[in-house]
Amino acid sequence: MKPAVSVVASIALCVSMASQAGDVERGAQLFSQCQSCHAIGEGAEHKVGPHLNELFGRQAGSIEGFGYSEGLTTAGVNGLLWDAEHLDAYIENPVSLVTGTSMMFAGVSDATDREDLISFLRAYSANPRDIPESLPTMAPQDPDVDPSILALQGDPEYGEYLSSECKTCHLADGADRGIPSIVGWPEKQFVIVMHAYKNKTRPHNVMQMMAAALSDEDIAALAAYFKDK
Amino acid sequence: MINRRSFLKGTLAGAAVAAASPHVIGQAKPRVVVIGGGSGGATAARYLAKDSKGELDVVLIEPTRTYYTCFFSNLYIGGFRDFQSIGHTYGKLASDFGVTVVHDWATGIDMNYKTVSLASGTKMTYDRLVVAPGIDFKYDTVPGYTAASSGKMPHAWKGGSQTQLLRAQVENMRQGGTFMMVAPPNPYRCPPGPYERVSMVAHVLKQSNPTAKIIVLDPKEKFSKQGLFQDGWNRYYDGMVEWIPASFYGGIKNIDADNMTIDVEGETFKPDVANIIPGQQAGTIAVAAGLTNDKGFCPIVPATMQSQVDENVYVLGDATIAGDMPKSGFSANSQAKVAAMAIRGDLTGSRVFKPKFSNTCWSLIATDDGVKVGASYEATDEKIAKTTGFISQVGEDADLRKQTYEESIGWYNGIVSDMFG
């Protein structure tokens, strides 16, 4: 296989390590999906999206001089750091990890593709070996919400009771006056986001606490209630 | 379907008849009377009326026409809010949800006859009663301080004119003067509140009166979010704030509001502004009705917020012994929803789910520097018990602190619309 991006050649030193994880060369090819918006490697500059050098261990949305969305900046401020797990979630479905991100990209659904892409990206970070989660054995299982959880039928009446707890902060009419709207979301998206807080993939202390107190059924009930509001 | 207007007329008329005669028979709908229209009471009235969709007759008794929130009153003192922005009225509870709002004081509760007496002389019957009167003061916790003293040395621990008085005193304090706070002993409403107030007073003085001093006499040896506040005071108000626990000053011996003196062991302070926050107990009506224990607060059944004294009475908010939950507006609002669900289930047979409680308290230390502490809770047999929680950390990023402050504004907008519609 020939690397699709020439810079791959210059990172030969990483290959032995990378071979334990995803396939860097395949990742380089897959990166063609990103190239219209992102540059990577020596001298890379911002395009539609920021350059992707030194990504690992860095706070999301934090390169000076790039005009990030408020959503990504906020997520970074709340503690979103780019590691294998979070990159995986972001590349799979950008908006489910970061609502309001301006990365207009549908996502990469295949888990192996993502693993290879991440291995490729990792090669452009300073000390990939210091990042324990970059080792494949430590890589999290697919952060996808289990299909059986997505299939749960929520009870909207129960959801209405549970929603009363949310309405101390989230306005019932769906206005955003300092805290985002959670009204009228597609059920699946709602469930994915709530599980991202629950399993602490998505940062934010208040929401992680709220989600920790909710069971899978509770989340399904809330999603069923809020979708029609 | 009856429309909103005719429905509203109906409830008003019904309430008036029943109010005139406590023994009216054949009252059309079960009636829930709510005493106190604060965080607990207003939320309970709104949820009861909203969710029962006309099946319950909900009456709210509250003496004041405008409720000034204690939450964000410190931000008003600090100049971050205007007074009008922290005042809320009961209009929508009546017009949009059909709550009958009676502006009067409840003066007595007869649990045998299930009636509430009002200051106007009328008696009102209830099927279920919600008691949410907030707190009143235990003046004997600060020798010499009385209700009358608060005109010169405000407590500003109830919303409204007391808050305005304190702000005016801080603004008009002489250059280089001393602001003194006597902090309350546990338990009291809003554990971080006194220290947020110190921060806000310091914020004002730093700009207008930079040589002024702030002294806090505290009966406690430690306080809520202490590390976060002390870190903030060092960073923003270096040398201005002195916090002294009782082990150092030995307790208050006497307070004389006319002469503006505060006596402690071997020393007399003569502050320019004195903010005296006495110890607290459940609102007087709860004490008078016999709903309190020997400490002055109301024991409740954790899963429903029912009084342990009478199963037809529910108590909410600051007046209760709510286990691990702090006395906060957020807590009172959270408890109100649990009680409203239990009461509806009881009276209309609606579904009852596992109760859930939560709380988050934000405090502002300086411009764009907010901190928070929060937890969620569940009902066990003995108490409302904490399950998980979090607290802001010293050394957090300035952006995160700013965002925390902005979030608190979002919460304020959320909770007042959850209370008043």
Ligand SMILES: Cc1cc2nc3c(=O)[nH]c(=O)nc-3n(C[C@H](O)[C@H](O)[C@H](O)COP(=O)(O)OP(=O)(O)OC[C@H]3O[C@@H](n4cnc5c(N)ncnc54)[C@H](O)[C@@H]3O)c2cc1C
């Ligand atoms: C300075 C300060 C800052 C605070 N900041 C926060 C904060 O940031 N976040 C937070 O969550 N909480 C905060 N609090 C705490 C919060 O204000 C209280 O915990 C909350 O208001 C309690 O609600 P409640 O319903 O028990 O009582 P209240 O809200 O006090 O309501 C009681 C109501 O009952 C009425 N009443 C009393 N007696 C009678 C009677 N006999 N008949 C009829 N009506 C009666 C009163 O007029 C009052 O309107 C703060 C408090 C203070 C003092």
